[in-house]
Amino acid sequence: MILTRDEYNTxxxxxxxxxxxxxxxxxxxxRVGSDAxxxxxxxxxxxxxxxxxxxxxxxxxxxxxxxxxxxGTWRNPKTKKKETVTLDDPKKQPPSMGKNLxxxxxxxxxxxKDPDTGLVKxxxxxxxxxxxxxxxxxxxxxxxxxxxxxxxxxxxxxxxKDQYASGWWSCNVHLFYKQLGLKTNDPW
Numbered sequence: 297m298i299l300t301r302d303e304y305n306t307x308x309x310x311x312x313x314x315x316x317x318x319x320x321x322x323x324x325x326x327r328v329g330s331d332a333x334x335x336x337x338x339x340x341x342x343x344x345x346x347x348x349x350x351x352x353x354x355x356x357x358x359x360x361x362x363x364x365x366x367x368g369t370w371r372n373p374k375t376k377k378k379e380t381v382t383l384d385d386p387k388k389q390p391p392s393m394g395k396n397l398x399x400x401x402x403x404x405x406x407x408x409k410d411p412d413t414g415l416v417k418x419x420x421x422x423x424x425x426x427x428x429x430x431x432x433x434x435x436x437x438x439x440x441x442x443x444x445x446x447x448x449x450x451x452x453x454x455x456x457k458d459q460y461a462s463g464w465w466s467c468n469v470h471l472f473y474k475q476l477g478l479k480t481n482d483p484w
Contacts, residue, residue: 396422
């Protein structure tokens with residue numbers, strides 16, 4: 297990240313730290329979904345929109361095309377209760393939640409809002425194989441260049457455009473590699 301000189305003294309200490317240490321949003325020191333992470337993403341989005349912050353290609357994609365940093369309302373199918381969730385912030389899923397290793401909450405395609413909270417209604421998308429109890433096999437496979445290339449070709453990742461499909465998230469998990477415990481930010 298590169299910040300214009302005029303803005304340096306007006307930004308948060310957290311953003312300054314990332315700029316000074318040449319850390320991308322993908323390498324954020326904050327846990328995905330934490331308030332500090334959301335604030336960092338939203339601050340970067342505003343500065344980028346005003347042409348006051350230069351971002352890497354992956355970080356520009358996150359602030360331009362994803363809703364990372366924003367919140368929505370999701371109705372938990374098990375408890376039937378509404379929960380406030382962070383959008384487009386993939387998280388590792390515990391084994392008890394099913395076969396998928398990761399999940400992400402996405403704003404519903406229609407943009408419907410919850411009348412009680414005023415937040416967009418969210419839907420959950422699960423992705424990533426859980427070939428063993430903790431998903432270690434998938435994470436190890438991501439570290440091997442041959443496996444990544446085979447996955448990209450086999451799944452046609454270059455053609456995936458639907459951000460509401462689990463395949464798109466599987467192909468683009470590298471955008472959040474550090475937060476998900478992956479060793480490289482190379483595309484899947």
